[in-house]
Amino acid sequence: MTAVMQARLPAPARLRDPMLPSLYRLERLQWDTRDTFSMDLLPQNGADMPAFKPGQFNMVYVYGVGEIPISISGDPGRRDVLIHTTRAVGTVTRAMSEMKVGDTLGIRGPFGTAWPVDAVRKHDVVIIAGGIGLAPLRPAMYRILATREHFGRVVLLYGARTPGDVLYRRELKQWRSEFDLDVFVTVDRATGSWRGSVGLVTQLIGRAPFDPLNTVAMVCGPEVMMRFTTLELEKRGIDRNNIYISFERNMKCGVGLCGHCQFGSVFVCKEGPVLRYSQMQHLLSKWEI
C-alpha cells in the first residue's frame, strides 16, 4: 500500500513545503491611485526569483498580520523585479501599504493558471479590464507587446469608476499613442476635467475593432462586469471557447488543499484563476455558487 502510494506521488511535491514563504525585500512602494498601490519586491539575500506567467498570483504575507492572494502585475520578461498592485481595503493590504522600503514580506508562488498569450498567436486579442482587474492583465499586455508581430489587432478596453481611479495612467497614455494598439478608456462617473468616454466598459465592446471570428478575449474585473462582458462578447460573435476570465475567490493555501476558493467543480487557485468562459458559463448565470 505504502509503496504504491509513494510511486504515484509527484516528485516535486516533496522538494519544498508549498506553505513555506520565501522572504522578499520591499524596494519601492508607489501609489497608483488614491487607494491602489504597487510594490516592487526583490528576493532577500540575492536568492533566485521564480519565473511567472501572465495571470498568475502569489500569496503575500505581512509579518504577524496575515496572507492574501495578489496577482502579479509586472513584466514576465523582467527577472530583476517582482511587482504587485493591490488596493488598500483589508487588514493585510492596509498593513502592506504602510510598509517602508527595506521591510520584509513573505511570498509563496507563483500559483495558478495563466492567460494563454503564447497559445493565441496570429489571433486578434481583446483585453477587457474593469478597475483593478487591469493589474493581472498588464503582464499579458507586456508579453504581447514584446512579441507584437505575432498577433493581429490588439485592443485594450478599460473601465474605471472615476478618472481618479484610472490605473497605470502613464502606460495607458503611452499604449494609446502606439499605431498598432487600440486603447479605449471609459469611466462610470466623470468628474470635472474628464473629456473622455463615460459609461460601462461593456458599451465599448460593440464598436471595438477586432474580427470576432479570429479573436481571443481576456477579461478581468468585478464578477458582475465579467458576466455582462462575456454576454456582449458572445453577441459580437466570439466563440465562448476563445473567451478567458480571471476569477477572484477567498484563498488560504493557493495550492488546492484548503477548499476556500471552490467555484463549482474548480478550485480557482489551482484550475484558475484564468479559466475558459465555456467551462464556467453555466455557473456565471447563477448566484452564490
Added chain:
Amino acid sequence: MRAKNGKVSTRAVIDRQDFQQLFDHLSAQGYQLVGPRLRDNAIVYDELSAVTDLPIGYVDEQEKGSYRLTKTAQPTLFGYGLGPQSWKKYLFPPVVRLWQAQRHNGGFDVIPEDHEPRLLALIGVRPCELKAIAIQDRVFMGGAYADPIYQAQREQLFIVAVNCGKAGATCFCTSMDAGPRAASGYDLALTEILEANRHIFLVDAGSEKGEAVLRTIPQRPATDLDIAAGERIIAQTAEQMGRVLDTNRIKEMLYANYEHARWDQVAARCLMCGNCTQVCPTCFCTTVEDVTDLSAATAERRRVWDTCFSLDFSYIVGGSVRASPKARYRQWMMHKLATWIDQFGSSGCVGCGRCITWCPVGIDITEEARAIRSDSEDKRFTPATGGRKHEHA
C-alpha cells in the same frame, strides 16, 4: 478472500483470548495503538494499551440528532458503530502549526516546523472509514501539490480494519459502495464472531506488513465454517442498513437542481454550525491563523479545520460569495455528492451517517437528496420505477 492487486491473501482465525497479543506485537514494533474508547458517553478514538481499553459490550443507538450508548452483558469488542470522531484527526490534525517567524530589525526569518510522523496502528477502522481515507489520499496527495504533513503520517500507519457486524439507523454505506465489508486499504481486516461457545476473529491480511504481523500471533487457518459465519454476519449487516441514498446519476440530478425550492427549506432549519463538516471523515477544508506573541517578536501560522458553513469562508472584498444559508448548505451537499465526483473521481460521501447523527436539528442528507430528486424539475431524474430510463442523454 479478495486477493487485490495480486497480493497474497491470508485467512486465519484468532481466538479472543489471544487478541491481546496483536496489541502487544504492534506495540513491540514501536506502534502507538489508537482506537475506540469510551469518553463522555461517546465512543472516541484515543490511545489504547490493552484490549480491555476497548468499549467492551457497548452498543449504540443512533438517529437524526441522537446518539445513545448502552452497556450490555455481551463481551463483544467491536459491537458498536461509529462515534463522532473519524480517523482524519490523526492524518489531518484539527490544529497544526505550519511555521514560526522571528522578527529582527526590519525583517524576519521563517522557521520551518518539523512534523515528525508517529508510527500509528489504527485499531477498528470501519470499511466506510477506509474508503474515507482513500478519498482523502486523493485530496491531499493526488494533485500537483501534496500536503506534506498528511503524506508523512500516511506512510506510518498500520491499519486494522473491522468489518461491521451491525448497521446503525443512520448508516448507508451500501449505497455508497463503502461497506459493510472492507474491500482494500487495510493491513489486517477482522470480522468479530461471537457465538454461544466461541468468540473469535476471522482475519484477512491485506498487505505484506499485515501478513508478517499475523504470522507472529497465535492463529489457525480459517475453516469453511468460520468463513461462512463471517459472511453471514456481513450479509446481515448489509440487510440492516438504516438508510438509502439513490446515487443513480446523482451528479447530473443535482446539477439540474441548483435552484430547487428544497434548498430554501433546508436552509431554514440549518443552524450553520458546521457540525456535519467536523464529523465528516472526508471534509478537508482548512483556514490559516496568523498570530503573534504580545511583543510581536515571534509570529506563527496555524492551519485549523474550517467549515464552508461560515460566512467568513467565502469572504472577498465586497462581501461573502455565499452570503445566504441556502447557498452554504447547497455548497456543502453539492460538493459532497456532485462536484467532488468531477474533482476527485468519486463521491465525497461514504455513507457513514455521522452528519445525520450529529446534526443538532436532525438534517438528513439522504432525505434532502431524495426530496430534490423526487421533485426534480428535470423529470429524467425522478426515482427509478424499473426499466432503463436513466441512461445518459
